[in-house]
Ligand code: SF4
Protein backbone atom coordinates (compact mmCIF):
# COMPACT_ATOMS: atom_id res chain seq x y z
CA UNK A 126 0.00 0.00 0.00
CA UNK A 127 0.95 3.66 -0.20
CA UNK A 128 1.86 4.75 3.31
CA UNK A 129 1.29 8.29 4.48
CA UNK A 130 0.95 10.30 7.63
CA UNK A 131 -1.47 13.09 8.36
CA UNK A 132 0.17 16.49 8.45
CA UNK A 133 0.39 18.26 11.84
CA UNK A 134 -2.82 20.04 12.80
CA UNK A 135 -1.18 23.48 12.85
CA UNK A 136 0.06 23.03 9.27
CA UNK A 137 -3.37 21.92 8.07
CA UNK A 138 -5.04 24.74 9.96
CA UNK A 139 -2.77 27.32 8.31
CA UNK A 140 -3.60 25.85 4.87
CA UNK A 141 -7.36 25.99 5.30
CA UNK A 142 -7.44 29.24 7.31
CA UNK A 143 -8.13 31.47 4.27
CA UNK A 144 -11.45 29.68 3.63
CA UNK A 145 -14.79 30.10 5.41
CA UNK A 146 -15.97 26.70 4.26
CA UNK A 147 -14.17 23.65 2.94
CA UNK A 148 -14.60 19.94 2.41
CA UNK A 149 -12.37 17.38 4.10
CA UNK A 150 -12.23 14.52 1.62
CA UNK A 151 -11.04 11.16 2.91
CA UNK A 152 -9.91 8.12 0.93
CA UNK A 153 -11.05 4.65 1.94
CA UNK A 154 -8.11 2.61 0.64
CA UNK A 155 -4.37 3.01 1.42
CA UNK A 156 -4.54 6.04 3.71
CA UNK A 157 -7.42 4.47 5.60
CA UNK A 158 -5.32 1.36 6.20
CA UNK A 159 -2.46 3.47 7.57
CA UNK A 160 -4.81 5.60 9.68
CA UNK A 161 -4.01 8.83 7.88
CA UNK A 162 -7.10 9.67 5.85
CA UNK A 163 -10.07 7.32 6.20
CA UNK A 164 -13.55 8.13 7.50
CA UNK A 165 -12.47 8.18 11.16
CA UNK A 166 -9.49 10.44 10.50
CA UNK A 167 -11.74 12.81 8.53
CA UNK A 168 -14.16 13.03 11.48
CA UNK A 169 -11.37 13.49 14.03
CA UNK A 170 -9.64 16.16 11.97
CA UNK A 171 -12.90 18.01 11.32
CA UNK A 172 -13.62 18.11 15.07
CA UNK A 173 -10.11 19.29 15.87
CA UNK A 174 -10.28 22.06 13.27
CA UNK A 175 -13.74 23.18 14.41
CA UNK A 176 -12.42 23.41 17.93
CA UNK A 177 -9.25 25.23 16.87
CA UNK A 178 -11.08 27.77 14.69
CA UNK A 179 -13.79 28.15 17.37
CA UNK A 180 -11.13 29.10 19.91
CA UNK A 181 -9.91 31.78 17.49
CA UNK A 182 -13.48 33.09 17.16
CA UNK A 183 -13.54 32.18 13.46
CA UNK A 184 -16.72 30.76 11.96
CA UNK A 185 -15.83 27.92 9.62
CA UNK A 186 -18.15 25.42 7.98
CA UNK A 187 -16.47 22.08 7.47
CA UNK A 188 -18.07 19.35 5.34
CA UNK A 189 -16.92 15.74 5.52
CA UNK A 190 -16.90 12.93 2.99
CA UNK A 191 -14.86 9.80 2.37
CA UNK A 192 -14.81 8.10 -1.03
CA UNK A 193 -13.48 4.64 -1.71
CA UNK A 194 -10.48 5.80 -3.73
CA UNK A 195 -9.40 9.30 -4.71
CA UNK A 196 -7.07 7.99 -7.41
CA UNK A 197 -10.05 6.87 -9.52
CA UNK A 198 -12.35 9.32 -11.25
CA UNK A 199 -15.34 7.05 -10.81
CA UNK A 200 -15.25 7.53 -7.04
CA UNK A 201 -14.44 11.24 -7.15
CA UNK A 202 -17.71 11.87 -8.94
CA UNK A 203 -19.44 11.22 -5.62
CA UNK A 204 -17.65 14.24 -4.18
CA UNK A 205 -18.65 16.65 -6.96
CA UNK A 206 -21.72 18.11 -5.31
CA UNK A 207 -20.06 18.77 -1.92
CA UNK A 208 -16.79 19.93 -3.46
CA UNK A 209 -18.46 22.56 -5.62
CA UNK A 210 -20.45 23.88 -2.65
CA UNK A 211 -17.21 24.65 -0.83
CA UNK A 212 -14.40 27.14 -1.33
CA UNK A 213 -11.69 24.47 -1.04
CA UNK A 214 -11.08 20.75 -0.67
CA UNK A 215 -8.66 19.37 1.90
CA UNK A 216 -7.74 15.95 0.56
CA UNK A 217 -6.53 13.28 2.94
CA UNK A 218 -5.41 11.01 0.09
CA UNK A 219 -1.88 10.25 -1.09
CA UNK A 220 -0.26 12.66 -3.54
CA UNK A 221 -1.79 10.81 -6.49
CA UNK A 222 -5.27 11.15 -5.02
CA UNK A 223 -4.81 14.86 -4.29
CA UNK A 224 -3.75 15.48 -7.90
CA UNK A 225 -6.60 13.41 -9.29
CA UNK A 226 -9.10 15.45 -7.27
CA UNK A 227 -7.41 18.68 -8.38
CA UNK A 228 -7.69 17.62 -12.01
CA UNK A 229 -11.41 16.92 -11.57
CA UNK A 230 -12.15 20.23 -9.84
CA UNK A 231 -10.00 22.77 -11.72
CA UNK A 232 -11.77 25.80 -10.23
CA UNK A 233 -11.41 24.78 -6.57
CA UNK A 234 -8.18 24.83 -4.53
CA UNK A 235 -7.28 21.28 -3.48
CA UNK A 236 -4.93 21.06 -0.49
CA UNK A 237 -2.88 18.08 0.76
CA UNK A 238 -3.62 16.96 4.32
CA UNK A 239 -1.29 13.95 4.22
CA UNK A 240 2.45 13.54 3.73
CA UNK A 241 2.78 10.62 1.30
CA UNK A 242 5.73 8.63 2.47
CA UNK A 243 6.42 5.31 0.72
CA UNK A 244 5.15 2.04 -0.71
CA UNK A 245 5.25 -0.36 2.18
CA UNK A 246 3.58 -2.81 4.48
CA UNK A 247 2.06 -2.93 7.92
CA UNK A 248 4.77 -4.92 9.66
CA UNK A 249 3.09 -4.94 13.06
CA UNK A 250 0.44 -2.72 14.65
CA UNK A 251 1.74 0.83 14.47
CA UNK A 252 4.81 -0.03 12.37
CA UNK A 253 4.86 0.58 8.62
CA UNK A 254 8.02 -0.15 6.67
CA UNK A 255 9.15 0.70 3.16
CA UNK A 256 9.42 -2.18 0.72
CA UNK A 257 9.37 -0.82 -2.83
CA UNK A 258 10.46 2.26 -4.74
CA UNK A 259 8.37 1.45 -7.80
CA UNK A 260 11.46 1.09 -10.01
CA UNK A 261 9.41 -0.22 -12.94
CA UNK A 262 11.44 -3.40 -13.44
CA UNK A 263 11.08 -5.71 -10.46
CA UNK A 264 14.14 -7.83 -9.77
CA UNK A 265 13.05 -9.45 -6.53
CA UNK A 266 13.76 -12.86 -8.10
CA UNK A 267 17.48 -11.99 -8.19
CA UNK A 268 17.53 -11.00 -4.53
CA UNK A 269 15.60 -13.80 -2.86
CA UNK A 270 12.50 -11.64 -2.48
CA UNK A 271 14.22 -8.84 -0.55
CA UNK A 272 14.51 -5.53 -2.42
CA UNK A 273 17.95 -3.91 -2.02
CA UNK A 274 16.80 -0.89 -4.01
CA UNK A 275 14.32 0.14 -1.35
CA UNK A 276 15.83 -1.57 1.69
CA UNK A 277 19.62 -1.21 1.37
CA UNK A 278 20.67 2.31 2.36
CA UNK A 279 23.19 2.35 -0.51
CA UNK A 280 20.90 0.60 -2.99
CA UNK A 281 23.66 -1.95 -3.60
CA UNK A 282 22.89 -4.55 -6.26
CA UNK A 283 26.05 -6.44 -5.38
CA UNK A 284 26.35 -6.46 -1.62
CA UNK A 285 26.85 -6.46 1.22
CA UNK A 286 28.96 -3.35 1.64
CA UNK A 287 30.96 -4.75 4.55
CA UNK A 288 29.70 -2.28 7.11
CA UNK A 289 26.85 -4.33 8.46
CA UNK A 290 27.09 -5.20 12.16
CA UNK A 291 24.97 -7.80 13.96
CA UNK A 292 22.62 -7.85 10.99
CA UNK A 293 22.02 -4.10 11.14
CA UNK A 294 22.85 -1.45 8.54
CA UNK A 295 25.88 0.75 9.14
CA UNK A 296 23.95 3.79 7.91
CA UNK A 297 21.17 3.29 10.45
CA UNK A 298 21.69 0.69 13.18
CA UNK A 299 17.92 0.50 13.71
CA UNK A 300 17.47 -0.87 10.20
CA UNK A 301 18.05 -4.46 9.22
CA UNK A 302 20.84 -4.86 6.67
CA UNK A 303 18.98 -5.79 3.49
CA UNK A 304 21.93 -7.82 2.28
CA UNK A 305 22.07 -9.81 5.51
CA UNK A 306 18.38 -10.60 4.94
CA UNK A 307 19.09 -11.63 1.34
CA UNK A 308 21.89 -13.94 2.47
CA UNK A 309 19.75 -15.42 5.27
CA UNK A 310 16.93 -16.17 2.86
CA UNK A 311 19.18 -17.78 0.27
CA UNK A 312 20.70 -19.89 3.05
CA UNK A 313 17.23 -20.89 4.25
CA UNK A 314 16.32 -22.44 0.91
CA UNK A 315 19.79 -23.59 -0.09
CA UNK A 316 20.53 -21.27 -3.01
CA UNK A 317 23.57 -19.40 -1.68
CA UNK A 318 25.44 -20.02 -4.94
CA UNK A 319 23.26 -17.26 -6.42
CA UNK A 320 25.09 -14.77 -4.24
CA UNK A 321 28.14 -15.19 -6.52
CA UNK A 322 26.25 -13.98 -9.58
CA UNK A 323 27.28 -10.49 -10.63
CA UNK A 324 24.29 -8.19 -11.06
CA UNK A 325 24.89 -5.58 -13.80
CA UNK A 326 24.00 -1.92 -13.22
CA UNK A 327 20.29 -1.30 -13.23
CA UNK A 328 18.61 0.41 -16.13
CA UNK A 329 16.90 3.30 -14.36
CA UNK A 330 14.91 4.38 -17.41
CA UNK A 331 11.97 2.39 -16.08
CA UNK A 332 12.22 4.28 -12.79
CA UNK A 333 11.55 7.99 -12.39
CA UNK A 334 14.81 9.11 -14.02
CA UNK A 335 13.01 9.66 -17.32
CA UNK A 336 10.28 11.89 -15.90
CA UNK A 337 6.64 10.99 -15.19
CA UNK A 338 5.83 7.44 -16.25
CA UNK A 339 2.81 5.97 -17.95
CA UNK A 340 1.46 2.45 -18.04
CA UNK A 341 -0.62 1.77 -21.12
CA UNK A 342 -2.89 -1.29 -21.18
CA UNK A 343 -4.62 -1.27 -24.55
CA UNK A 344 -6.61 -4.36 -23.63
CA UNK A 345 -8.34 -2.34 -20.91
CA UNK A 346 -9.05 0.70 -23.03
CA UNK A 347 -12.59 1.46 -24.15
S1 SF4 B 1 12.91 -4.26 -7.49
FE1 SF4 B 1 11.82 -2.36 -8.01
S2 SF4 B 1 9.65 -2.96 -8.25
FE2 SF4 B 1 10.71 -4.66 -7.20
S3 SF4 B 1 10.37 -4.26 -5.01
FE3 SF4 B 1 12.32 -3.29 -5.56
S4 SF4 B 1 11.86 -1.17 -6.14
FE4 SF4 B 1 9.94 -2.33 -6.11
Ligand code: SF4
Pocket residue numbers: 276277278279280281284285286287288289290293294295296301302303304305
Ligand atom coordinates in the same frame (compact mmCIF):
# COMPACT_ATOMS: atom_id res chain seq x y z
S1 SF4 C 1 24.98 -2.34 5.85
FE1 SF4 C 1 23.66 -3.60 4.52
S2 SF4 C 1 21.81 -2.37 4.16
FE2 SF4 C 1 23.38 -0.99 4.99
S3 SF4 C 1 24.33 -0.08 3.22
FE3 SF4 C 1 25.58 -1.90 3.75
S4 SF4 C 1 24.70 -3.59 2.57
FE4 SF4 C 1 23.21 -1.92 2.49
